[in-house]
Amino acid sequence: xxxxxxIPEEDLNNEDFQFVLGQLLAAYRPILKxxxxxxxxxxxxxxxxxxxxxxxxxxxxxxxRLFDDFSSEKVTLxxxxxxxxxQLGPVEQWRWCIAHLRCCxxxxxxxxxxxxxxxxxxxxWYYWLCVRRVHGxxxxxxxxxxxxxxxxxxxxxxxxxxxxxxxxxQRQSTEASADVAAAVIEGEIDCREGIAEANAIFNRxxxxxxxxxxxxxxxxxxxxxxxxxxxxxxxxxxxxxFGWCLAGAKSILDVVRCLIAYxxxxxxxxxxxxxxxxxxEGCVEEDVIQTPALTLFRGVEITGSAxxxxxxxxxxxWREAGTVPWRSDGVRYSGNPEPAQGQCxxxxxxxxxxxxxxxxxxxxxxxRLCVHSSQPGTSPSCCTLSFELQRNLVWIRGIEGxxxxxxxGILDSTAQLVDSAGVxxxxxxxxxxxxxxxxxxxxxxxxKRYTLSFHPGFVTDPLLPGFxxxxxxxxxxxxxxxxxQTHPINEQALTNRWRRQRICLPPPVGCFTIGxxxxxxxxxxxxxxxxxxxxxxxxxxxxxxIWTSTPVPTPNCRxxxxxxxxxVEDIGGGLKHDLQQVWIDNKDIHGKITQIAGVPPCxxxxxxxxAAPGADCAVAWPAQLSGIAFDELIEEGNTAQPSDNFGGxxxxxxxxxxxxxxxxxxxxGVAPWGPPFVGTSRVGDPGTRxxxxxxxxPPPGPEVVGTLATLDMRRxxxxxxxxxxxxxLKRGECCGFVVALSVWDTSICPxxxxxxxxxxxxxxxxxxNNLPPVDIT
Numbered sequence: 001x002x003x004x005x006x007i008p009e010e011d012l013n014n015e016d017f018q019f020v021l022g023q024l025l026a027a028y029r030p031i032l033k034x035x036x037x038x039x040x041x042x043x044x045x046x047x048x049x050x051x052x053x054x055x056x057x058x059x060x061x062x063x064x065r066l067f068d069d070f071s072s073e074k075v076t077l078x079x080x081x082x083x084x085x086x087q088l089g090p091v092e093q094w095r096w097c098i099a100h101l102r103c104c105x106x107x108x109x110x111x112x113x114x115x116x117x118x119x120x121x122x123x124x125w126y127y128w129l130c131v132r133r134v135h136g137x138x139x140x141x142x143x144x145x146x147x148x149x150x151x152x153x154x155x156x157x158x159x160x161x162x163x164x165x166x167x168x169x170q171r172q173s174t175e176a177s178a179d180v181a182a183a184v185i186e187g188e189i190d191c192r193e194g195i196a197e198a199n200a201i202f203n204r205x206x207x208x209x210x211x212x213x214x215x216x217x218x219x220x221x222x223x224x225x226x227x228x229x230x231x232x233x234x235x236x237x238x239x240x241x242f243g244w245c246l247a248g249a250k251s252i253l254d255v256v257r258c259l260i261a262y263x264x265x266x267x268x269x270x271x272x273x274x275x276x277x278x279x280x281e282g283c284v285e286e287d288v289i290q291t292p293a294l295t296l297f298r299g300v301e302i303t304g305s306a307x308x309x310x311x312x313x314x315x316x317x318w319r320e321a322g323t324v325p326w327r328s329d330g331v332r333y334s335g336n337p338e339p340a341q342g343q344c345x346x347x348x349x350x351x352x353x354x355x356x357x358x359x360x361x362x363x364x365x366x367x368r369l370c371v372h373s374s375q376p377g378t379s380p381s382c383c384t385l386s387f388e389l390q391r392n393l394v395w396i397r398g399i400e401g402x403x404x405x406x407x408x409g410i411l412d413s414t415a416q417l418v419d420s421a422g423v424x425x426x427x428x429x430x431x432x433x434x435x436x437x438x439x440x441x442x443x444x445x446x447x448k449r450y451t452l453s454f455h456p457g458f459v460t461d462p463l464l465p466g467f468x469x470x471x472x473x474x475x476x477x478x479x480x481x482x483x484x485q486t487h488p489i490n491e492q493a494l495t496n497r498w499r500r501q502r503i504c505l506p507p508p509v510g511c512f513t514i515g516x517x518x519x520x521x522x523x524x525x526x527x528x529x530x531x532x533x534x535x536x537x538x539x540x541x542x543x544x545x546i547w548t549s550t551p552v553p554t555p556n557c558r559x560x561x562x563x564x565x566x567x568v569e570d571i572g573g574g575l576k577h578d579l580q581q582v583w584i585d586n587k588d589i590h591g592k593i594t595q596i597a598g599v600p601p602c603x604x605x606x607x608x609x610x611a612a613p614g615a616d617c618a619v620a621w622p623a624q625l626s627g628i629a630f631d632e633l634i635e636e637g638n639t640a641q642p643s644d645n646f647g648g649x650x651x652x653x654x655x656x657x658x659x660x661x662x663x664x665x666x667x668x669g670v671a672p673w674g675p676p677f678v679g680t681s682r683v684g685d686p687g688t689r690x691x692x693x694x695x696x697x698p699p700p701g702p703e704v705v706g707t708l709a710t711l712d713m714r715r716x717x718x719x720x721x722x723x724x725x726x727x728x729l730k731r732g733e734c735c736g737f738v739v740a741l742s743v744w745d746t747s748i749c750p751x752x753x754x755x756x757x758x759x760x761x762x763x764x765x766x767x768x769n770n771l772p773p774v775d776i777t
Contacts, residue, residue, distance in 0.1 A: 016078045017263070024259055027070045028252070031062070059113060060126060063106040067243070071102035079263065084270050087309070088228055096134055096223075097232035103130035104236040108243025117163055121156055128152055128214065135219045147217075154213035162205045230312045230374040231269055234345065238265035273308035273378075275371045277385035278348065283442035285390040285576075286356040288411045291332055296411045298357040298392070299332075302367060303350055308381070311344035312374035316352050321364030321386060330355035344371070362391035362441025390442040393490055394568045396435040396580035399427050400748050403434075404580065410435075413460045413563075413579040426583035426634060426642040428559075430522035430751030433471075433495050435578070437568050438488035444572045447484050449474040452494060452523075453565045454552065462565050462577035470550035471495055471523060476533075479515040493520035494566065500534035522751055525552045526586055557690040558586040559634050583634060583642045590630040590686040591649065591743035591759030594705050597623040604766045607729070610713040615771050617720035620668040621713040625651060626705050627761070628684035629743040636689070636697030642746070647756065648678045649743040651709045656736035658726045661715070663739075668712035672723055683708050708741065716767060719774050729769035739763040 038045045052058070069075070076098045077085070088094060107127035114120040128151075132138040139148055211233070212220040223229040242265070245258035280300045289299045306314035316333075317326035332353045333339045342351055351369065354360065370382040395410045397403050402425050404415035416424045437450040452471035455464065473496055475481045480498065489496070496518040504511040516534075523529075529549040552558040566578045599605050610621040629649035634642065652660040662677040687703035714720040716737070718728040729735055743759045752758070 012260070019078050020075055020263075021256065021259060023070055023075045024255065025252070027066050028255065031065060059110060059123075060106070063109045063243075066109070066246075067102055067105045071098070071105055073098050076101060079266055081267075081270075084266075087270065088231065093226070094228040094232065097228065097235065099134045100131060100232060101236060101239045103127055103134065104239035105243040106130065108240035108245075109247045110243075111240075112244040112247035117160070120163075121159065124155060124159055125152070128155060131214055132216060135215065137216050137219065151213040151216070155210060158205055158210050158213075226374075230310055230344070234269035234311075235266060237345065238262055238269065241265060268307070270309040271307070273311055273371045273373055273381035274305050274347075275314075275369055275381040275383040276306075277302070277304040277351075277367060277369050277383055279303045279385075280365075280367070280387040280389075281385060283388045283390055283445065285392045287392060289353050291334060291338060291353065296409055297332075297353075297355045298411075299330075299353050299355045300387075300389070301350060302352050302354060302369075303348070304369060304383075304385075305347045305349075306342060306351060306369060306371045307345050307347055308371060308373075310374045310378070312372050313344060314342040314346075314351070314369060314371045316342065316354070317368045317370075318354055318360065319366050319368075320361060321366050326368055330359040356389055357391075357393060360389055362389050365389045388442045390445050391438055391440050391488075392576060393436040393438040393488075394566060394576040395578040396433060396494070396564055396566050397491060398434050398580075399431050399582060400750055401434075402427075402748060410578075410580075414458070414581065417580070417582055424583065424642045426585040426645050426747045427525075427749065428585045428747045428752075428757060429526060429749040430524045431495070431748075432493045432520060432522050432750070433564065434492065435494050435566060435580075436488075436490045436492075437473075437494060437566065438490045439568055439570055439576070440485065440488070445570045445574065446481065447475055447488075448569045448571045450489075450494070450566065450568045453567065455563045455565065456553065456555075456560065457563065458561050458581045459563045460579065462567075462579055467565050468550055468553070472547055473498070473518070474533075477516070479513075483516055483518070487518070489518070495521055495523045497521050497531045498533050523549055524751070525584055526558055527551050552584055552586070555692050556634075556694040557588075557692065559584050559690070560694060561635075585634050585642075585645065585745065585747040585757070587632040587634065587690055587757075589632075589743055589745055589757045589759045590628055590688075591741045591761045592684075592686070593625065593627040593708070593739060593741050593761050593763040595626050596711065596739065596763060596765065597625075599765060602764055602766070604734075604768065607713060607717060607767055607769045608771050611717075611771060615717075615719075617714060617717075620670070622668045623711045623713050625663070625708045625711050625739060625763075627708045627741060627763075628686055628703070628705060629679060629708060629741065630682050630684060630686050631743070631745045631757070632690060633697075636693050636695055645746040646680075646682055647744040647746045648680050649683070649708070649741060650678055651711075651739065651741055653711065653715075653727070653737060653739050655727055655729075656738070660740060661724060661727050663709050663711055665709045666707070667710035671714075671721065673712065673715060679708065711739070717769060717771065719771070729767060731769050731771050731773040734766065734768035736764060736766050739765075 038048070073091070073095070077091070080088070085091075091098075104127075107123060107130070110123035110126065111120050114123055129138050129140070133140070139145070144152075214220075215223070239262070242258055242262035245261060246255060249255045249258055280302065284300050286298045286300055288296060289301065290296050302316060315328065316331045317328050318331070319326050332355060333342045334350055334352060354367070364386060365388070366384055366386050368382055368384045370380040372380045397410050398417050402417045402419055404410040404412070405418045405422070406415075408415045417427075418424050433452060437447070440446050450473055451469050453467040453469045455467045471494070473494075475484050498516050499519045500513055501515045501517045502511055503514050521531075528551055530546055531549070532546050552562065560583075562582055562584050564580045564582055566580075568576045595601075596605075597610065608615075610623050612619045612621055631646040633639065633644055638644070649665075651663040651665060653663055654660040661673075662675075664673055665676055665679040684706035685701065685704040687700050689697060689700045715724060716728055718725070718730045721728050739762070741759075741761045741763075744754065745757045747757055749756050
């Protein structure tokens with residue numbers, strides 16, 4: 001007869017089990033008696049409470065009282081069958097493991113009783129010291145070395161990594177209280193809820209990659225080649241779970257149940273190598289995966305089992321179905337840091353991941369799992385599984401060559417579009433949206449259409465109401481579908497239109513259509529555009545459909561934060577989305593020259609009014625150039641980049657019929673009047689703002705004029721400036737001049753002149769060099 005606990009009844013009644021059970025109950029008996037005595041004498045109990053406040057040391061001493069005798073060699077050996085003892089070999093070779101098991105038992109007990117994660121880390125410290133004392137390397141009477149500190153940090157980070165999913169699940173349960181209540185009412189939750197998840201914490205924590213941090217690198221290297229080392233790891237996991245179980249026991253019957261589970265766990269450590277693959281199976285879409293090491297990639301998850309007696313590790317490989325050889329590139333294993341191979345003990349769990357893009361072609365793929373033994377001469381146990389990979393390359397990479405910041409990368413919906421210097425950029429006017437809309441591989445999963453939409457503000461939920469479609473590409477006829485299969489949109493412009501591809505041959509053949517192709521165009525963020533889908537056969541086809549793009553909505557002058565959404569639909573109705581946050585800037589930029597040293601436009605200026613006394617060429621002849629160089633903020637009140645994306649302004653001057661000469665800013669400068677030639681701060685205020693700004697700013701005041709630059713009028717006199725004859729006037733000569741202003745921001749606007757928002761102004765005036773002639777021969 002077999003009980004529900006999976007242990008034959010005759011085994012529960014045999015001499016060894018009864019002996020071990022007796023030793024466990026003997027360990028409990030004095031503790032229970034002490035508690036009973038306390039209950040019989042309230043005065044003694046209250047006095048003890050006053051004298052002995054609770055401490056971590058009391059918890060540790062209680063655990064040691066419980067497990068010191070139970071973890072003796074005599075008791076430990078009785079847990080193993082004769083066959084198991086034979087496999088392990090002489091106890092002298094693995095006696096250290098028995099002492100190590102005591103540390104594992106105590107750690108499991110303490111961590112169950114820890115009220116917080118911080119307290120659990122304190123008990124992890126005890127465990128770490130305990131293991132190192134077994135091997136004589138505990139830092140009890142000396143400061144920790146740098147390597148020892150890092151070893152303990154590795155373990156704490158590992159414990160945090162495996163605790164996070166457990167705690168996150170608890171948090172989600174608290175937020176879904178109505179669902180939890182319903183599950184309790186329906187009998188779907190009982191008092192043992194979560195035990196399996198808690199057990200999994202230990203499996204994910206004590207991985208092979210963390211073993212050096214636990215044992216110390218030298219001890220680990222000494223032991224890792226021995227077969228019993230890997231068995232001891234399995235046994236330790238059983239001991240931790242046993243200690244954890246005992247700490248939650250509510251009765252002596254629960255204590256016995258914990259012991260039975262412990263015995264079953266130890267027996268599982270001796271089972272033959274187990275190799276089993278569960279997923280991926282059937283048609284599997286590659287998806288965005290984030291490993292415990294926080295690596296983001298496109299791939300598929302691999303689940304199954306890899307365990308068994310003396311299992312040292314497992315490996316995963318892949319290949320296109322029917323090809324050779326097997327490949328391991330692109331395989332990732334779970335862990336942080338990410339291990340180079342799989343850790344044994346996975347049962348119906350995650351074995352690893354396969355990075356499918358760009359390594360694995362869409363279509364049939366095979367996965368192979370091989371479970372390796374630490375015993376010399378034992379062949380690995382291997383198994384395979386086949387599936388069909390559905391390509392799922394759906395993302396917006398960027399706009400006009402500006403891509404999502406890396407990290408976090410294009411797969412993160414909060415990544416900003418930055419240039420090579422890491423500066424977040426804004427965009428305006430007509431734009432090409434770049435990315436990928438490539439799917440396919442499984443039957444009935446070919447591309448049907450893709451669309452682009454926008455949502456005001458930065459959002460991260462693609463299903464949030466409020467998205468407005470502004471672009472659509474349908475794969476309607478056979479030509480278009482064939483083109484999509486042979487020319488998938490991968491790292492290309494998503495803003496496309498269908499064009500008819502024709503060929504013309506000499507008579508009598510003439511011209512005919514050979515297919516469709518996609519032509520990249522730009523999305524106009526300021527005005528709607530209409531596009532006609534060109535027919536395949538104009539003489540017989542009905543009027544081709546027309547579709548119209550949608551500009552950015554009018555609030556805030558079609559500017560501000562927006563989230564773009566790419567949606568790809570397959571012929572079976574499946575939808576995939578990707579989001580990209582972007583700053584749109586369509587606000588006006590202002591550039592205006594109002595006067596030069598009080599001289600109105602088109603006036604006649606006498607150079608003598610600016611000259612220094614005696615027309616001294618050794619000092620500047622300043623003339624203030626006044627005006628406005630201004631760019632509105634994308635968001636009123638937000639002066640951070642890219643809301644404040646003012647680029648700069650330049651001032652230049654030319655003589656009628658000549659070339660422009662740059663004016664130093666702020667000037668007046670000295671000969672030969674070199675840089676800087678770019679003003680980087682706003683000048684003045686136009687007295688106007690976007691009329692529907694969001695958020696609304698304060699009402700604009702009157703127009704304010706500032707100093708753009710100070711022009712040195714010596715540059716216009718041939719006597720003072722012989723180096724620039726194309727700009728100067730001889731004494732007694734008159735000519736027309738023009739001062740030009742250019743103002744710009746840093747928004748990327750490829751549809752505009754210069755590829756950015758620019759404002760230009762000119763100030764014409766007439767100058768006569770009425771200074772006395774000078775003999776310069």
